Amino acid sequence: MRDLKVLAVVVFFTLVTYWGVEPYAHSVMHKHVEFEGFKYKDLKTPPKGDPAKGKALIATCTSCHGIKSQGMKAPMDPVSASAAYGVNPPDLSNAGAVLDEKFLANFIVSPTHAGLVKKSGMPGGMADAQGAADIAAYLKSIAPKEVKPQEAFEFACGRCHAMRYAKWTQIGFVPKTKADIKTGVDLAKLDFEKKVGQYQLNLAKYLGKLPPDLSIIVRARGEHYLKTFVENPQNLLHGTAMPRVGVNNEGYEKVYKYLEEVGDPSKPKREKVGPWVLGYFVLFAFLAYLWYKSQWKDLH
Incomplete structure (x- = not known):
């Protein structure tokens, strides 16, 4: 659970930077x-x-x-x-x-x-x-x-x-x-x-x-x-x-x-394969989380 909280914090500040800080900085400079x-x-x-x-x-x-x-x-x-x-x-x-x-x-x-x-x-x-x-x-x-x-x-x-x-x-x-x-x-x-x-x-x-x-x-x-x-x-x-x-x-x-x-x-091909790549990352993250839980279940 602690690791999920850390991940949530990282995701939150990443999104704030991407959708908040970066656009603001761009609007000031341009x-x-x-x-x-x-x-x-x-x-x-x-x-x-x-x-x-x-x-x-x-x-x-x-x-x-x-x-x-x-x-x-x-x-x-x-x-x-x-x-x-x-x-x-x-x-x-x-x-x-x-x-x-x-x-x-x-x-x-x-x-x-x-x-x-x-x-x-x-x-x-x-x-x-x-x-x-x-x-x-x-x-x-x-x-x-x-x-x-x-x-x-x-x-x-x-x-x-x-x-x-x-x-x-x-x-x-x-x-x-x-x-x-x-x-x-x-x-x-x-x-x-x-x-x-x-x-x-x-x-x-x-x-x-x-x-x-x-x-x-x-x-x-x-x-x-x-x-x-x-x-x-x-x-x-x-x-x-x-x-x-x-x-x-x-x-x-x-x-x-x-x-x-x-x-x-290559944009059309990139847009076509993009959802499959994102789907792979989601699946990989889910499997990695299951593996993590199985490996550390006796240590928590």
Whole structure:
């Protein structure tokens, strides 16, 4: 009985530390930010957009952006675009599915205001409020009904962040190449690495430093931190050059799913085997207790 009391005391203080002291210490050291559901309450509600009028105005965007789903190629390759703008402008095929429509309309009018940054590779004033709403409505009308997690990540994050576990670079996936049989030199690989290096150099000059690789970000940061950071980077990292991306809730869920697939691929198996492991410990503890009672019954 005495041993059970000791165990109860140990369990009690362990739980107090885990659920009381540790969360309190974390709240003191780290600012708590409430999640707002990607509503972007600080932005003005745009007027109702007309997709037909937006289609007529989309040339305003295609001087820098491609729209592959509509047969419009990007005017420049990623490296050349990064040299001109600091970062490669995204293809807009999935913009209407991944981005919040209100954010998108406000971003077209003023990228720095909507993105909460001091500078942007995209100039402001590309359209007035009504024109921006029309363009946003058009992009929403051509967006696919279903966007894959990988596609959402590439659009929202992939132009600035690499994912080496997924073999993703800021200019695309690492291609499968072969070295020349005679020389042993893989010229295609060297050429790709050169392009990645130049893009990263342009990106680092634009943002002040190279954005981090996101391969294990889901393990390094909790889900609450990630969604509040994506929602508004300035709340958790004041002065950061990372703009507010403007994703909607569905877009964020797709991005997070991909980050989880790459950074924590064993999670489904771990969750499946977890209850069996806990059950084993409970059974082992019960058998150990019975053994203990049988061994010490004559000494108590």
